Structures are given as structure tokens and as C-alpha cells.
Amino acid sequence: xxxxxxxxxxxxxxxxxxxxxxxxxxxxxxxxxxxxxxxxxxxxxxxxxxxxxxxxxxxxxxxxxxxxxxxxxxxxxxxxxxxxxxxxxxxxxxxxxxxxxxxxxxx
Amino acid sequence: xxxxxxxxxxxxxxxxxxxxxxxxxxxxxxxxxxxxxxxxxxxxxxxxxxxxxxxxxxxxxxxxxxxxxxxxxxxxxxxxxxxxxxxxxxxxxxxxxxxxxxxxxxxxxxxxxxxxxxxxxxxx
Numbered sequence: 001x002x003x004x005x006x007x008x009x010x011x012x013x014x015x016x017x018x019x020x021x022x023x024x025x026x027x028x029x030x031x032x033x034x035x036x037x038x039x040x041x042x043x044x045x046x047x048x049x050x051x052x053x054x055x056x057x058x059x060x061x062x063x064x065x066x067x068x069x070x071x072x073x074x075x076x077x078x079x080x081x082x083x084x085x086x087x088x089x090x091x092x093x094x095x096x097x098x099x100x101x102x103x104x105x106x107x
Numbered sequence: 108x109x110x111x112x113x114x115x116x117x118x119x120x121x122x123x124x125x126x127x128x129x130x131x132x133x134x135x136x137x138x139x140x141x142x143x144x145x146x147x148x149x150x151x152x153x154x155x156x157x158x159x160x161x162x163x164x165x166x167x168x169x170x171x172x173x174x175x176x177x178x179x180x181x182x183x184x185x186x187x188x189x190x191x192x193x194x195x196x197x198x199x200x201x202x203x204x205x206x207x208x209x210x211x212x213x214x215x216x217x218x219x220x221x222x223x224x225x226x227x228x229x230x231x
Binding site for chain 2: 001032034036038043044045046049050053055087089091094095096097098099100101
């Protein structure tokens with residue numbers, strides 16, 4: 001199975017900050033890397049798919065980059081509604097594993 | 108509007124069975140692969156199974172292989188998950204989710220529509 005490791009596991013930041021979350025795969029996953037946001041008690045929501053493709057309706061302050069095994073999710077200017085848990089997921093091969101999550105909290 | 112609604116969750120004893128359903132509306136159900144993803148209390152997301160748009164390709168996580176069966180009825184716009192021989196560790200919120208495409212063997216690019224989840228508790 002491909003292991004997905006996110007860092008950091010938690011992060012405190014302020015409104016307006018630029019934030020970067022990283023995700024490392026245990027082997028190359030080509031472009032098959034997706035990012036989700038999950039708010040407490042709610043279903044996940046896809047933000048980015050295929051490394052850098054912004055899902056329709058997602059604000060442009062979210063962006064993704066990377067290749068091979070190392071990927072990043074960047075939020076250019078944090079908004080109050082962005083405080084949530086973020087997960088990366090590989091869809092290169094089954095099982096389509098998720099990272100352990102990064103909880104983004106208000107400083 | 109595009110919507111997925113899960114049902115069928117509940118409390119069940121270890122070793123027993125449960126069947127989850129997911130009703131799809133607002134899109135061409137027979138054009139998309141579908142997934143089940145679960146989340147144990149206080150834990151992260153775990154992918155469970157995927158079924159291609161036409162039901163011809165099905166893949167499972169090792170943790171449920173041989174016990175769970177994913178299926179779909181494109182005439183009724185319904186996705187199902189038959190869960191047998193349930194274990195304590197199957198306790199979770201179960202989400203159905205739409206794939207961005209047709210699914211295996213084609214490329215899988217993640218899940219763009221999710222249901223609200225249904226809770227399964229396995230306990231004696």
C-alpha cells in the first residue's frame with residue numbers, strides 16, 4: 001500500500017496568513033494527488049485534484065503543486081472559513097489512501 | 108441539485124450484517140464511478156471500495172475484502188454496501204462519494220460529491 005504522510009499534523013495561523021501543508025507519498029504517484037477539506041461534523045469537500053486542478057467553485061486562494069512523491073497545498077491568504085482539517089489522498093493505486101490529516105486552527 | 112443521501116446505518120452486534128444504501132439525484136448516475144469512504148470516531152478518512160460507472164470493475168480495501176460487497180443499480184440510481192461479519196473496528200461514519208470520472212480501469216482523480224454520511228456502530 002502507498003503511505004501518505006502529511007505535515008504538520010496541526011497548525012495554528014491567523015486570518016490573512018499564507019499557509020502551506022505538505023504531503024509525501026511512499027512511492028511515486030504521478031499526478032494522482034487530491035486535497036480535501038473537512039469541517040467538524042461535515043463530509044469532506046474536494047479542493048484540488050490531479051495535483052493542481054482547482055475544483056469548480058473553490059476559491060483561487062487554494063492552490064496545489066508537486067510531482068512524484070512530494071506535494072503541497074497552499075492557502076495564499078487564510079479566511080475565517082478555512083479553519084478545518086485538510087487531507088491529501090492518492091488515487092494512483094488501490095487502496096486509495098489518505099494522509100492522516102492536518103488540523104488548521106485559529107491562532 | 109446534485110445530491111447523495113446515505114441510509115441504513117445503525118447499531119449492530121459483532122458478526123452480524125448491515126446494508127447501506129446511497130440514493131443519487133441531480134446527475135447521470137450511470138456515468139460515474141462511486142466510492143465508499145469511512146471515518147472512525149475521531150479518526151481520519153479510510154477508503155473502503157470503488158465500483159466503476161457500469162459495475163464491471165470493483166476494488167476493495169484489504170480491511171473489508173471478503174466481508175463487504177459494493178454494488179449499484181443504475182436503473183434506480185442507487186449505490187449499496189453489503190457489510191457482513193461486522194467487527195468492532197468497522198464502527199464509523201460511512202460516506203458514499205462520486206468519482207470525478209468513470210473509475211477503474213480508467214484513471215481515478217478523486218471524489219467531488221459526498222453524501223452526509225450514515226453512522227454504523229458495531230457493539231455487543
